[in-house]
Amino acid sequence: MACVVVRNLWKKYKNNVIALRGVNFTVKEERLIILAGPNGSGKTTLIRIMDGELSPTRGYVKIEGLSPDEARLKGLFGVMPQEARLYEYLSVREYLYYLALIKGLSRSDARREVNRIIDDFMLSEYADTRIEYLSGGFKRRVLLAQAFIGSPPLVFLDEPTVGLDPEMRVKLWDIIIKYLRENNATAFLVTHYLDEVKEYADRVLVLFRGKLIFDGSPRKLLDVLGYKYRVLVKVTDRCVKVLFSSFNFNDRGNELELYVKNEVELLGVLKIARENEDKVMEVTIKRPSLEESYLRVIGVGKSS
Amino acid sequence: MLVSLLRVYALGMMYAKWMLKNKLFYLYLTLFMPFTILVPFYLLVSAPYRSYVAIGTIVLTIFSNSLVTASQDIAVDKIMKRIAVIITKPITSTEYFLGLTISNAMQAFPAVIISILVLISIGILKIYDVAFLTVGLLAAWYVSTAIGFIIGILLSNRDYHTVVLVGNIVSFILVFLAPIYYPPSNLPEPLRTLTLILPSLHVANLIGRSCNVEYGIEVNTSTIYVLALALILTIVIAKKIRLKDIY
Numbered sequence: 001m002a003c004v005v006v007r008n009l010w011k012k013y014k015n016n017v018i019a020l021r022g023v024n025f026t027v028k029e030e031r032l033i034i035l036a037g038p039n040g041s042g043k044t045t046l047i048r049i050m051d052g053e054l055s056p057t058r059g060y061v062k063i064e065g066l067s068p069d070e071a072r073l074k075g076l077f078g079v080m081p082q083e084a085r086l087y088e089y090l091s092v093r094e095y096l097y098y099l100a101l102i103k104g105l106s107r108s109d110a111r112r113e114v115n116r117i118i119d120d121f122m123l124s125e126y127a128d129t130r131i132e133y134l135s136g137g138f139k140r141r142v143l144l145a146q147a148f149i150g151s152p153p154l155v156f157l158d159e160p161t162v163g164l165d166p167e168m169r170v171k172l173w174d175i176i177i178k179y180l181r182e183n184n185a186t187a188f189l190v191t192h193y194l195d196e197v198k199e200y201a202d203r204v205l206v207l208f209r210g211k212l213i214f215d216g217s218p219r220k221l222l223d224v225l226g227y228k229y230r231v232l233v234k235v236t237d238r239c240v241k242v243l244f245s246s247f248n249f250n251d252r253g254n255e256l257e258l259y260v261k262n263e264v265e266l267l268g269v270l271k272i273a274r275e276n277e278d279k280v281m282e283v284t285i286k287r288p289s290l291e292e293s294y295l296r297v298i299g300v301g302k303s304s
Numbered sequence: 305m306l307v308s309l310l311r312v313y314a315l316g317m318m319y320a321k322w323m324l325k326n327k328l329f330y331l332y333l334t335l336f337m338p339f340t341i342l343v344p345f346y347l348l349v350s351a352p353y354r355s356y357v358a359i360g361t362i363v364l365t366i367f368s369n370s371l372v373t374a375s376q377d378i379a380v381d382k383i384m385k386r387i388a389v390i391i392t393k394p395i396t397s398t399e400y401f402l403g404l405t406i407s408n409a410m411q412a413f414p415a416v417i418i419s420i421l422v423l424i425s426i427g428i429l430k431i432y433d434v435a436f437l438t439v440g441l442l443a444a445w446y447v448s449t450a451i452g453f454i455i456g457i458l459l460s461n462r463d464y465h466t467v468v469l470v471g472n473i474v475s476f477i478l479v480f481l482a483p484i485y486y487p488p489s490n491l492p493e494p495l496r497t498l499t500l501i502l503p504s505l506h507v508a509n510l511i512g513r514s515c516n517v518e519y520g521i522e523v524n525t526s527t528i529y530v531l532a533l534a535l536i537l538t539i540v541i542a543k544k545i546r547l548k549d550i551y
């Protein structure tokens with residue numbers, strides 16, 4: 001897996017906007033790293049510095065011990081930029097073929113690679129169609145596919161599935177994860193669909209106003225909430241609420257939202273509910289989502 | 305090898321395909337554009353100047369095409385952010401520039417060749433030295449694309465209009481302020497010396513030499529000037545132009 005070192009990274013744009021404020025992290029063993037944060041938090045700037053498009057104002061990035069420019073010239077990474085358009089007058093095959101040549105492949109290898117990419121990303125149906133005639137979703141897939149040309153050990157994917165339908169998003173996550181596993185590669189992934197990739201992610205980096213405010217595993221991010229289960233208890237008699245007073249809860253009239261730390265507490269809640277089943281209408285147990293944890297982290301970031 | 309020819313070819317094709325697939329535009333550039341410029345000029349000037357008009361139109365076609373197209377290609381790519389896909393691939397600024405040169409040559413080559421053939425067939429031009437003609441044409445493509453490439457990259461951010469405007473102004477200065485459409489002897493003295501710094505004049509001189517059209521400049525001077533300028537621009541692109549912080 002690729003080694004990426006980011007040290008004291010600052011970026012101040014010409015208009016004096018400070019996009020990054022002393023970001024530090026090292027990636028060595030992780031396969032999928034999620035970059036999260038609200039709009040304007042510096043995610044794309046961070047990706048663009050790591051892939052060599054932008055110079056940092058201060059600090060540095062090393063990819064396998066090389067500067068981003070050196071790593072780029074060695075073809076160590078692939079990039080799917082956010083919102084980039086394609087050369088619409090080319091067919092999908094032509095576009096990928098020329099990019100494969102630019103990536104440094106020979107003509108025959110480029111042809112083989114393009115066929116592989118077209119198959120992997122389910123583009124066969126429109127491989128020889130001009131890109132301008134493709135739907136937005138297909139164009140997005142072509143843009144994503146080109147990042148994987150030449151099987152780079154590192155990929156930067158800036159919101160790869162935005163605007164795609166849920167079914168296609170699931171398919172593309174599967175393709176990306178399969179690629180990472182088969183090639184022992186690493187991916188930095190900017191996404192707002194945290195829960196869709198939480199089971200595959202090894203690490204989550206949350207940026208807020210240019211600062212790295214969270215760095216840890218998805219489990220650690222979930223721990224930020226301080227509870228493992230959210231239990232919704234619908235009651236017919238409000239008096240029963242007092243029985244749950246030992247738990248951390250949110251009173252919503254005829255419904256209680258309990259924040260349960262572990263399985264022992266959960267059993268306690270269920271026991272009370274069973275003992276008072278004439279007064280308890282319904283119990284719903286929910287696992288908190290990564291998005292909830294993320295929002296909590298952002299909330300803490302805002303208040304600090 | 306410092307430059308990968310396959311990369312240069314691929315990039316050249318990526319840009320040129322637009323023109324090659326748009327037959328109407330290609331036809332316009334190939335046949336219509338040079339002659340829409342040439343015919344009125346030809347009718348307006350007297351016989352001794354007609355060869356100058358022919359050479360001027362060839363230089364204009366190449367300079368306006370290559371310089372403006374190169375800068376516009378980059379400006380458009382910045383706006384559409386599709387340049388991000390190119391500059392994150394293992395490509396150097398020299399390869400990028402050479403790719404654009406090839407693309408420009410593919411787009412303008414037929415126009416120039418057809419223009420020359422027509423001009424020869426109707427007796428305006430007589431080619432005595434193909435070597436000078438070839439050097440002149442190649443120099444024109446190379447130098448004008450290099451200038452357009454530098455303008456496109458250096459005028460940073462995504463201001464398309466500024467890039468187009470600057471490209472057009474530079475192209476206009478190079479073609480119309482230089483004494484290409486007429487003999488430099490028609491210019492008053494301080495201006496005549498000043499125009500010697502314009503590469504378009506030296507390119508015209510090399511092409512003119514192939515047709516026995518006099519621009520009053522030693523052919524060695526123009527050859528050295530054009531080669532030195534091409535070398536300087538190549539070094540600037542290789543050493544100073546970084547595919548970074550450009551949008």
